[in-house]
Amino acid sequence: MNGTATTDIPKQAPKLKPGRIRTLRGSQTRTAWLLLIPTLLVVVLVALVPLVQTIWYSFTDERLASLQPTHFVGLKNYRFLIRDTAFRDSIWVTVKFSVITVIFEFILGMIVALVVNSSFKGRGPMRAAMLVPWAIPTVISAQMWKWMYSGTYGVFNDLLVNKLHILNHNVAWISQSNTSLAAVAAVDIWKTTPFVALLLLAGLQVIPNDVYEAATVDGANGVQQFFRITLPLLRPAILVALIFRTLDALRVFDVFFVMFSSRASTQTMAIYAQQNLVSFSDVGYGSTISVAIFVIIGIFVVAYVTALRVERT
C-alpha cells in the first residue's frame, strides 16, 4: 500500500451511500436473472418437463399411437423390471464394458499424457494427431473398425494370422460371443484415450517444474517421482477424467448399436430402453428402464460432486 492509494479510498467511498449500493445490487440481481431466462426456459422445456413426464410414464401402461386410454399401474413396471433377466443382462454388459474401457483409457491415457508432456521435436503435430480419433463421430469410427474386424478381408485377421502369426485362423471378432465385448471396447478405447490424455496433460502442465528438480536433488528416481509427486498432484484431474468416462460409458449406445444392432447378447442398458420405447412403442416400461438408468447414473454424479468437494477442502 502506498500513500496515494490510502488517501484515494476515503475520498471515493462517501460518494456511494449505503442505499445506492443496495439498489445497485438489486438491479444486478434483476439483470442477471433476466439474462438467465432464455437458458432456464430451454432447460425446463427440454430436460425438466420430459424428466417429470418420464417418471410419470414409468407408473403407467402408456403406449405410443395406441387408441387405448392410459392407466396408472402403480409399481407394476418396477416389479417386472426387478425380475427382467434381459435388463439384468444389459446392466451386466454395460458394467463390464465400463470397467474395461475406463481402466484401459486411464492407463493408456496416462502413458500418452506423460509422453506428450516431455519436450521433443514434433510435439505440436503429435498433439494434433491426438485429436483425430476424438473428432471422428462414434458411428463412423464404429463402422471403420467393423470393416477392420471383417472376417476374410479385414486387416486385423490379416495382421494377426498372416503377418505376425499370432493366430492360426481368422476370427469373427464381432459375431463371436467371446470376442465381441473386447472388440467393441477397443473402438471406445481408441476413440476416447486421447481425450483422457488431454485432460491429464492439462493437469500435468500445472505441476511446477521445481518440485521435480527438488526431488531430483534429493535423489528420487523417475518411478518414485511419478508415484510420490505426479500421481498425488494429479488427483483432481484424474478424478474428473475417471468420472466423466464412467458416466459416458454407462450410457453407451452408438458404438454397440452400429456394431451389433440390437442383438440380445450385446445389449447395453441404453439400447434395451431405446428398443422398448421406439421399436416396441412401450413407453410405460421403456420409461421405467430410463428411470433406472437415470438413478444409476445419478448415484455416480452425486459421488462425483461430493468427491470434488472433498478434493477442494
Added chain:
Amino acid sequence: MSKTLRHRMQRVAFYVLLAIILFYLIFPFYWAIRSSITPNSEMFTTPISYWPHHPTLDFYRQVFSDRLFMRSMLNSTIVAGSVTIISLAIGAFASFALGRFSFSGRTPVLYIILAMTMFPQIAILGSLYTLITRFHLYNTLPSLIITYLLFTLPFTVWVLTTFFQTMPRELEEAAYVDGATPFQVFWKVLLPLAAPGLVTTGLLAFISAWNEFLYALSFIQSPQNRTITLAIFTFNTNTTGGFELPWGKMMAGTVIVTLPLIILTIIFQRRIVQGLTAGAVKG
C-alpha cells in the same frame, strides 16, 4: 561413456514409444482412406494389400452422386448449424450473468448447469418421443434442433462462463463508471473479447450435434430427412443378400464426413484443448 549410451538408448526407446502411439492413433483413419481408394477387385482378394496398386476415385464419385447421402450432409449442416447458433445466442447471455455478476442463486444455477452437462439423453427419450409426436414434429429436422439443445446449451454455458470469469474486472468497471448499462458492457466490451471463446464453444457444440445418433435414430424415419450419422449407419442395412457390405463406398463416405472435422480440429487445436479442459478441469 556408458552414461551417454544409456541416455541415447532412453531417447531411442522414447521415440519408439512415440511412434507406436502415433501409429495407434492414425492407423484406423489411414485404413479408411486406403479402403476408399482401393477398387473392389483388389479389396476383396487375399492376401490383402496395404497400399492400393490401382488407386481409384470411383467410390468418391459414387458418394457425390448419391443424392440421399448429399441430402443427409445438408440436413446435418442445417441441424448442427442451427443448434450451434441458438446455443451461442442464448448461452452467451446466461454465461455473462454467471461469469460477471454476483447474485443470490448463482451457485444453484451453476450446479444445475453442471449436472445438465452429464444428463443421460436416454433418460428422457420416451417423453421426448411422445412430445414430438404430439406436436407433429416426428420425422422433421426441428425435432432434432430442439432436442439437441439438451446437451449443447448446458455445455456452451459452462465453458463460456469460465471464459467470462477469466477476463479482468477493470474492463467493465471503467465502462460502468462512464455510465454504461450492463447490456452495453456486454455488447461493446465483453462480447468482442469473448469472440475466441465463442468460436471454440461453437465448434465443440457443432461437433457434438454433428455426431449425435440416438435421437436421430429415434425421431427420423424417411431417408430424405436422415442426418449424416444415420446415413452412415444405414449402409449396414443396404446389403443386397449374400454380398459383402459396400465397404469402399462407406469408407469414402466416412472420409468425406470426417475430413472437414479433422481439418477444423487441427486448425483450432489449441483452442479446442482449452475449451475441453476448461469444461472439465476448472469445474
